[in-house]
Amino acid sequence: MLAQSPQLIENACVLFAIPSVLRNAPTRRSVNDIVREFLLETNENLAQLDLDLVTLEQEPGERETLARVFRTLHTVKGTAGFLGLAKLQSVSHAGENLLSRLRAGDLTFNPEIATALLSVVDAIRKMLASVESTEQEGEGDYSALIQTLEKLTKSAGPPRSRLAPLPNPLPPPAPPPPPAAVAPPVAPPSAPAAPTNSFASEQTLVRPQPFTPVPPPAPIPFSPSAAASEGTKIIPTPAARGLPAPLEGKSPPDSAETRVPAVSDSSIRVDVGLLDKLMTLVGELVLARNQIVQFGTTQEDAGFRNTVQRLNLLTTELQAGVMKTRMQPIGNVWAKFPRLVRDLAVAVGKQVRLDMEGQETELDRSISEAIRDPLTHMVRNAVDHGIELPGSRMAQGKPLEGRLHLRAFHEGGKVIIEITDDGGGIDPIRVRDKAISAKLITPEQAARMSNRELVNLVFLPGFSTADRVTHFSGRGVGMDVVRTNIEKIGGTVDIESVVTRGTTVKMKIPLTLAIIPALTITTAGDRYAIPQVSLLELVRLEGEQVRKSIEQIHGAPVYRLRGNLLPLVYLSRELQVESTRRENGEVNIVVLQADDRQFGLVVDDIHDTEEIVVKPLQKQLKGITVFAGATIMGDGLVALILDVVGLAQRASVISGVRERALTETPATAAEQGGNRQTVLLFATNRGERMAVPLALVARLEEFPRSAVEKVGGQDVVQYRGEILPLLHVGRVLRGARNNTRARKQRTRAATMTDDKVQVVVYIGDKQRVGLVVGRIIDIVEATITTRAPANRPGVLFNAVVQDRVTEFLDIEGIIRKQNGEPRPQGRV
Amino acid sequence: MADERQYCTFFLDGYYFGIDVLKVQEIIRYQEMTRVPLAPPVVHGLINLRGQIVTALDLRRRLEMPDRAATELPVNVVVHTDDGAVSLLVDEIGDVLSVPEKAFERTPETLQGIAQELIRGAYKLENRLLLLLDIGKTLATSAED
Numbered sequence: 022m023l024a025q026s027p028q029l030i031e032n033a034c035v036l037f038a039i040p041s042v043l044r045n046a047p048t049r050r051s052v053n054d055i056v057r058e059f060l061l062e063t064n065e066n067l068a069q070l071d072l073d074l075v076t077l078e079q080e081p082g083e084r085e086t087l088a089r090v091f092r093t094l095h096t097v098k099g100t101a102g103f104l105g106l107a108k109l110q111s112v113s114h115a116g117e118n119l120l121s122r123l124r125a126g127d128l129t130f131n132p133e134i135a136t137a138l139l140s141v142v143d144a145i146r147k148m149l150a151s152v153e154s155t156e157q158e159g160e161g162d163y164s165a166l167i168q169t170l171e172k173l174t175k176s177a178g179p180p181r182s183r184l185a186p187l188p189n190p191l192p193p194p195a196p197p198p199p200p201a202a203v204a205p206p207v208a209p210p211s212a213p214a215a216p217t218n219s220f221a222s223e224q225t226l227v228r229p230q231p232f233t234p235v236p237p238p239a240p241i242p243f244s245p246s247a248a249a250s251e252g253t254k255i256i257p258t259p260a261a262r263g264l265p266a267p268l269e270g271k272s273p274p275d276s277a278e279t280r281v282p283a284v285s286d287s288s289i290r291v292d293v294g295l296l297d298k299l300m301t302l303v304g305e306l307v308l309a310r311n312q313i314v315q316f317g318t319t320q321e322d323a324g325f326r327n328t329v330q331r332l333n334l335l336t337t338e339l340q341a342g343v344m345k346t347r348m349q350p351i352g353n354v355w356a357k358f359p360r361l362v363r364d365l366a367v368a369v370g371k372q373v374r375l376d377m378e379g380q381e382t383e384l385d386r387s388i389s390e391a392i393r394d395p396l397t398h399m400v401r402n403a404v405d406h407g408i409e410l411p412g413s414r415m416a417q418g419k420p421l422e423g424r425l426h427l428r429a430f431h432e433g434g435k436v437i438i439e440i441t442d443d444g445g446g447i448d449p450i451r452v453r454d455k456a457i458s459a460k461l462i463t464p465e466q467a468a469r470m471s472n473r474e475l476v477n478l479v480f481l482p483g484f485s486t487a488d489r490v491t492h493f494s495g496r497g498v499g500m501d502v503v504r505t506n507i508e509k510i511g512g513t514v515d516i517e518s519v520v521t522r523g524t525t526v527k528m529k530i531p532l533t534l535a536i537i538p539a540l541t542i543t544t545a546g547d548r549y550a551i552p553q554v555s556l557l558e559l560v561r562l563e564g565e566q567v568r569k570s571i572e573q574i575h576g577a578p579v580y581r582l583r584g585n586l587l588p589l590v591y592l593s594r595e596l597q598v599e600s601t602r603r604e605n606g607e608v609n610i611v612v613l614q615a616d617d618r619q620f621g622l623v624v625d626d627i628h629d630t631e632e633i634v635v636k637p638l639q640k641q642l643k644g645i646t647v648f649a650g651a652t653i654m655g656d657g658l659v660a661l662i663l664d665v666v667g668l669a670q671r672a673s674v675i676s677g678v679r680e681r682a683l684t685e686t687p688a689t690a691a692e693q694g695g696n697r698q699t700v701l702l703f704a705t706n707r708g709e710r711m712a713v714p715l716a717l718v719a720r721l722e723e724f725p726r727s728a729v730e731k732v733g734g735q736d737v738v739q740y741r742g743e744i745l746p747l748l749h750v751g752r753v754l755r756g757a758r759n760n761t762r763a764r765k766q767r768t769r770a771a772t773m774t775d776d777k778v779q780v781v782v783y784i785g786d787k788q789r790v791g792l793v794v795g796r797i798i799d800i801v802e803a804t805i806t807t808r809a810p811a812n813r814p815g816v817l818f819n820a821v822v823q824d825r826v827t828e829f830l831d832i833e834g835i836i837r838k839q840n841g842e843p844r845p846q847g848r849v
Numbered sequence: 850m851a852d853e854r855q856y857c858t859f860f861l862d863g864y865y866f867g868i869d870v871l872k873v874q875e876i877i878r879y880q881e882m883t884r885v886p887l888a889p890p891v892v893h894g895l896i897n898l899r900g901q902i903v904t905a906l907d908l909r910r911r912l913e914m915p916d917r918a919a920t921e922l923p924v925n926v927v928v929h930t931d932d933g934a935v936s937l938l939v940d941e942i943g944d945v946l947s948v949p950e951k952a953f954e955r956t957p958e959t960l961q962g963i964a965q966e967l968i969r970g971a972y973k974l975e976n977r978l979l980l981l982l983d984i985g986k987t988l989a990t991s992a993e994d
């Protein structure tokens with residue numbers, strides 16, 4: 022009864038499998054089909070209603086929009102009556118009454134009416150949610166809402182008799198009843214849900230006949246871009262693509278109803294679960310295709326090879342097609358923002374205009390889902406914290422109405438989403454102080470961060486700049502969640518802000534997650550995939566070149582790529598594996614882009630680019646930041662996908678400030694007796710020993726002295742298509758400005774030193790500046806233990822680095838000094 | 850039947866272990882794995898299980914036993930988890946056993962270290978002990994190793 026024979030294990034791959042069927046038999050809710058259909062359709066229409074009502078508030082004259090709102094509410098009312106949902110019916114009915122007066126021109130749309138009608142949408146939504154979960158309308162009491170609606174309806178006075186006949190799907194209007202009939206006692210909302218109509222006010226619209234089954238709801242003009250319903254997606258067939266999507270304010274007029282069947286005939290609803298499954302299957306097919314293609318290369322048979330070729334093409338097309346079915350315009354995600362912004366602006370007493378640009382930009386469905394919450398959060402933040410109150414805006418001479426601009430576009434295989442407001446901006450100093458007081462960073466860390474880095478501290482967990490917690494935002498959770506969610510799908514998020522001018526949040530999102538092109542490489546005998554989006558170029562060095570072009574800066578290897586120093590990262594070292602590369606052989610460098618830095622990844626071998634299916638790693642491996650996932654290669658084996666940003670951080674190519682900030686608490690920093698950081702050591706032309714944090718240094722360059730030109734007393738060089746102003750560190754520190762004496766000095770200095778200038782390129786918030794130094798000493802990782810206050814302007818502090826007292830240069834300070842700007846007081 | 854339980858059994862360093870048979874998805878023979886640099890030592894590698902990427906954990910390492918000889922190929926016991934399937938590498942696979950509930954006894958206090966944590970108890974079979982492994986704990990903490 023003990024172990025089975027080993028032979029059996031050898032022969033049978035699968036010994037036994039336990040059916041998983043036993044474990045989950047999903048119990049489907051017993052909502053009947055009509056109700057489900059109703060819920061689906063109405064939920065879809067509600068999103069459009071929100072949009073339409075906000076449009077109407079801005080442009081009360083939009084008759085087509087008004088007509089569409091009217092039709093939608095009418096359909097809801099009709100179906101609700103048919104299904105015996107009395108409360109739903111009475112609320113939508115009251116709304117419809119008000120709308121009919123608007124349509125007739127007895128009333129003009131105003132914010133009060135908009136609020137009332139939006140409340141109707143909310144009430145309907147609430148009841149639908151309740152119907153979906155409990156099959157009941159719920160306990161909500163909507164009589165106050167109905168009264169408000171009726172009051173508004175009455176404010177129009179008696180309906181005029183020239184009331185236009187309602188469009189087709191509606192029953193013909195009754196002759197105007199006497200005014201008394203317009204304000205009947207409201208039937209209690211809890212009235213028994215009988216299919217017959219017991220509402221007196223119904224008379225204003227419908228003949229007093231039993232409210233027998235409503236004619237089937239007219240097909241609602243259906244805009245693919247508004248199909249933001251959960252769970253389904255509309256795929257327009259080619260015929261439907263030709264039709265203009267009835268977008269906000271541009272919907273076809275009533276007469277276009279005749280065209281509606283064309284849309285509904287040519288698109289079908291598909292369960293999103295099915296699409297997801299299809300996508301998974303296509304992923305598997307791509308893998309199988311890759312395997313066959315690889316196998317095909319070993320075969321001689323021309324017929325077989327042709328078939329493989331054909332299979333290859335078809336699979337690619339199928340993959341593209343299936344991916345396309347999952348694409349949704351970002352407008353779907355944005356559809357709720359006009360309403361959201363409007364409600365929030367009203368609630369906090371601000372005026373906000375929302376512009377949207379690039380709604381048609383398409384994204385994979387799973388990505389749309391993933392960015393929905395982060396985007397909502399950012400939009401809320403912009404209205405709640407970004408845009409100022411009208412009074413404050415007036416004082417600053419800004420237009421009273423704040424502007425919030427959403428923009429989406431494709432760039433380099435990614436979707437860029439920008440959220441820009443013209444509000445108060447984020448003050449880096451305030452962020453810094455908050456972050457220090459919340460112990461998220463140490464003052465030392467803060468000291469070497471640029472304004473931009475400071476602003477991006479708002480993404481740290483537990484950070485909130487809001488002095489007050491409002492109902493809507495400012496609870497100190499959120500921005501870190503935003504970033505986590507965006508990064509989870511391989512995106513990045515970045516904030517740029519100018520105090521008093523506004524803030525732009527920029528997200529870069531991949532188009533799709535599932536299948537990506539990737540380069541495969543080998544190191545230490547293992548294969549890895551590198552996503553193509555991070556790939557810039559490949560460099561192969563052989564023999565003599567290896568020795569000549571790879572140089573060391575204090576143990577840190579660099580390669581001169583077209584005159585620029587490219588830091589090199591050895592994959593085998595980072596992964597702590599043994600490279601199998603023979604010493605004399607060539608060096609393969611994969612030039613990669615991580616955030617805004619480039620680095621060269623040295624690998625053993627470089628192979629092909631192929632489409633890979635990204636699969637997530639399981640939780641046992643989640644903590645390893647250098648891997649983004651795994652994939653199955655053509656031979657059926659698993660290969661890991663490198664996370665380029667994670668790798669760059671591990672190799673300290675890009676500043677890991679945020680990781681340090683997360684992990685390094687002030688306590689541990691104190692234990693170390695200081696703060697470990699990588700600094701660039703240099704000497705001024707007078708031999709003074711100075712340091713700057715390496716994170717602030719973009720590049721080290723060497724220019725021939727002849728390349729230095731003078732513009733208005735300022736030394737400049739042409740650098741990467743720009744004019745780079747030069748700042749002579751030693752001279753600025755000595756207090757010399759661009760006066761005659763300085764120029765004389767400069768001339769003398771030029772003749773004294775050799776024919777090269779050493780320049781440290783610094784990229785500040787506003788501009789690049791080249792700092793001219795005497796010579797570069799070293800790049801070291803140093804624990805700064807002893808610190809003393811600076812004894813001259815232009816220096817942040819003095820510290821001991823490598824057993825020598827070193828001045829830490831205040832780059833921003835000397836730039837200001839050079840430009841003759843006063844030291845900023847308070848706000849920057 | 851109510852007082853009988855079914856266990857999928859296997860051997861590790863001479864010990865006889867069992868895990869709830871309902872947790873087990875399948876048993877597959879050893880196959881080539883992709884190692885994961887920088888991973889905790891308990892992670893042996895990744896395997897392709899019909900298009901699904903499964904992490905293989907070495908149970909010997911998990912239980913802090915000596916590594917098996919390089920010539921001995923382990924067997925994958927694939928178990929379901931909330932996070933997808935995970936493979937547990939064992940020395941050799943045994944039968945599926947029905948054991949009487951009354952033969953169970955909790956782990957004695959004298960058990961040390963990791964064993965105390967991961968072994969729930971033992972079934973006293975006729976000629977040997979069947980050690981019951983706590984699958985949840987075995988998988989849960991392996992990330993922090």
